[in-house]
Amino acid sequence: MTDYTDKIKEIAKRVLDEGKVDMVIGFRKGTVPMMNQPHYATSAASVDELIWDSSCGLNLANYLTDKKGNIAIVAKGCDTRNIVTHVIENKIKREQLHIIGVPCTGMIDHHKINAMFDKEITKVEESGDQITISGNGFSETLPKKDLLAENCAVCTHRNPVEYDELVGDLVEEQTGVDQYASVKEVEAMSPEDKWNYFEDLLAPCIRCYACRNACPLCYCPTCFVDESRPQWVGKSQDPTDVRTFHLLRAYHCAGRCTDCGACERVCPMGIKIREFTKKLNKDCLELYGWEAGLSLDQRPPLDTYKADDPEDFIK
């Protein structure tokens, strides 16, 4: 995907020169392997820093919330689905945006890759579908498909769903992937095993809120965990409060989550936060035939009422 870089710069320069937009939001190369930095360009000089590779996994729709002015944004499949969600939820207007669509072949998982090597990784390079990981005294080239983030491995919307122009040809969508294999495993557990599983899952949480803050859906002016009058949730490391935060946040994303994986990517403790949102995505698909952010013309199932909405789960 690194060959998209030149095209991104070319488009960015053009839309800025034409005065079509005030800024272009994209990525610049990070100072740490696999950690690119969201970056904006307002002039030709900063356009040169824009890049694209398989470490652009953050969701740039997060940087659009309530922005004024005209903005060009580099957006892969999931980012465009969150842009659609943002437009539906009145967080940005479609007319303000020039969407530079990126047909995506998936992002690599820095947590997984770091865990694969005992030594520090100092360089990650890609060439086509091969990723070369090196450090002091080692270098290994592996197929990208084995290094994908879990959400990318099961993604069925790699192409942008909404865009003004594309940086390359559309890519083939993945078929035959079981998106919900991990959810089914948890669903099959006994209540006691589920309890232990989630207890273990959340045990490392330090409540930094990176998952919430990297999520384009989490734009509430005051999050429920930050409310102080009244205060709903305790602030300590008490497991009940930690779980309350994660469970309520997940439910607040029900029918809105695009499984972009930003929450997991940013977690400093490597917690698999998608285990929660993924279950709700599965429920929304099974109950309402709904996947978030695919169309500007459809209201999400949880903010509309239909007489034939399923209600078997109401006991």
Add this chain to the structure above:
Amino acid sequence: MTLIKIDKKSLDQGIEKAKAAYRVFGPVKQKTDHDFKLLDKSELPDFNFQNTRLSPKAIIYPQSQIMFEYSLDETSEDCRIMKEVENVASPMAVVGVRPCDALSFPIVRRNFDSPEYQDTYWIKAYEATTFVGLACNSACATCFCTSAGTGPFGEEGLDILLVADGNNFFVKELTEKGAAFIKAAGWSGDADANAASKIDELKKTAEATITAAVETDKLREKTILELYDASFWEEEAFSCINCGTCTYVCPTCWCFDVQDETFGKSGIRMRNWDSCMFPLFTHHASGHNPRDVKYQRVRQRFMHKLKYYVDKYDNGIQCVGCGRCIRLCPVNIDIRRICNKMNSFDAAKAACEAVAS
């Protein structure tokens, strides 16, 4: 001060033996990363790590700590009286502290143990603790300790420095606390005459592996307001999502929030780590927030570490160069880049450039 040479077996046996007199903490691999934990009986620290994911600060300064208890029971004699919880720290030892993290304790001490304020919770835990350091024989690409007041063999903040030499360890006693731990561990046997030169050689080799640096020499002479008003803050803060990762993984971030939690007729007053990245950190009861916008919060964190602290204590920066915030920042905000920008900031030149454009 004593210099001892022991093999790996004696090291392990000594740590196990010391558990009779100390609660011993050490780095242990948990799932994918090493973190400090209280070592169980026969559990040994795992020294096969570059540095732990989280710093050891939580051992002295837990993320959540109960300070007082109270009763709201009107029939009780001490109704509505804040009573300090028992605050007695039994001897602790932290084994395997990297020199960068070791330096964080004297830095944090300037805040918690000053002529003006004595934080009894922090001080008691700190005074009860023996810090057994482990020199770094090689650095990470994000380590810049040598330009942050220490180095891979730095001794400040430590009671003992362990230096790994193949399967053997040099044990360098640095303080009386260190001597007591060595005694409890039963480590003995003077190192040979070449030990000092061997340690020096290992130190030089280690220092040569440091590739990162920050420039800090001009920070003190800068005018606070000129740096505060510098034009780069908004751009540098653009990617920030205002999470607490940098703060919570930082060994020198010391801010906390005080909370009361009531359960029925009794309650506790506790403190929890807080982060200047969070809007709530400065949210006034009136509703006003003096740091309402994210770049103001990003600026605060760097100004505190690299300017206000520098000016107030005249003792270098409030950063030990461990590189955790660089490695773990989800959006790649790099303190080295910000520090160098601050150090080289020329207000007059920036003003000229602003006029020219």
